Amino acid sequence: MSVPTIAVMVPSQLVAYTAGATRVAAAGATVAEVLEDLDRQFPGLKFRVIDEQDRVRRHMRVYVGPERVADLRRGVSAGEELLIFGALSGG
């Protein structure tokens, strides 16, 4: 089975990594793999979102479609979309 390529929505906080792009594509069968591929394309991006214990950082949010993701092992399928948000982080 081929590894799906899915659309990723990049928040404003991360466009410095993507040369301004807010929608990019990345490949992977799980959220973790998609994030790894994103990091290959845009070095450094993943660590700003996911800490060294594979936890989504406190003020970031990761969704697959409408579903909020906490466990990066969640599988993804072709046609799904990964959305990354900068959540509320105070003043």
Place this chain on the structure above:
Amino acid sequence: MSKAVQLLVGTRKGAWIYRSDADRAAWRVQGPIFLGHIVNHLVLDPRDGKTLMMAAKTGHLGPTIYRSTDGGETWAEAARPPAFPRAEGDRARAVDHTFWLSPGHADEPGVWWAGTSPPGLFVSRDHGDTWEGVAGFNDHPMYWNWCPEDGGTPDGALLNQVVIDPREPAHMYIATSTGGVFETLDRGATWAPLNRNVRADFFPDPYPEYGQDAHYLALSPAAPDRLWQQNHCGIYRLDRPSDVWERIGEAMPPEIGDIGFTILAHPRDADTAWVLPMDGTEVWPRTSPGGRPAVYRTRDAGRTWERQDGGLPDDGQAWFTVKRQAFGADAQHPVGLYFGATNGEVWMSADEGETWRQIARHLPEIYSVVAAPL
């Protein structure tokens, strides 16, 4: 050598660089750099005179390190910023922010040290591009005693300083907000507490072996066996090889007290140091005592202190705080002193603290001020 100075200012919302003329009279500003990023420390590498290292994060994004070799015009992100090893369970640590950066010893170009929150010691041997944890401290059998999870500041427990003996790169000190001061003689492989006679009045035993809150540690460049410490509980001096600190803050005026965040050693006179007292009474406002900011100087190793407030606000309505790494000195004759305040003002003295003038205002809350040759 040029007499011009650059001030590297890190704030809660970005960094700024101020560059002086040869008289330290006129200042040009560059910035904001990384507007909106939380910059805990911005440091120049004295070994090459040009590399800038910045500890940054944002409200949303995780912590990282940026480097510039062109005076802050362009920046490169570290390929591997400080991060703890993978672990399981509730003791799986993640770096929240890098708080402190130290260039390594003069004989070790390319080496940098970093202190983080939660407390961690990290080293880079490739000019700050990749960082690794120093297991001798981070995985020390006593780590969770020295750095309990519920310790520390409102922004988290800190390994807030790394100080290197200029005579011996393997000899280092670190300061923490949860365990006090620690010393290594073998480049970080083994560590021992160095807190004798330093008070921790928030414990049943006020003089524990460790557990103190070491706000700031300064090594005297003129006499590297002399350490100055501004602690949560007073001002101290230690002359090695003794391991017993002396509370020199007892000589401060009682109405001012000896609480503060920072202490500065004179670059050439081993008996001279400056502190910036803050109100540590009752609920700990941590503001300028009486609303009247002042620097206090000792010129006799802490036996006596003199107030230096010329030019500082004197109307009793100045309530700022000066944080740990927001007080710096240049190495000119006379020494220039610089501090940044929580209200976004930068003040300088070109005469070793006698008179002060404001050189910037309206910046975000200032976290660090480093003075370096330009």
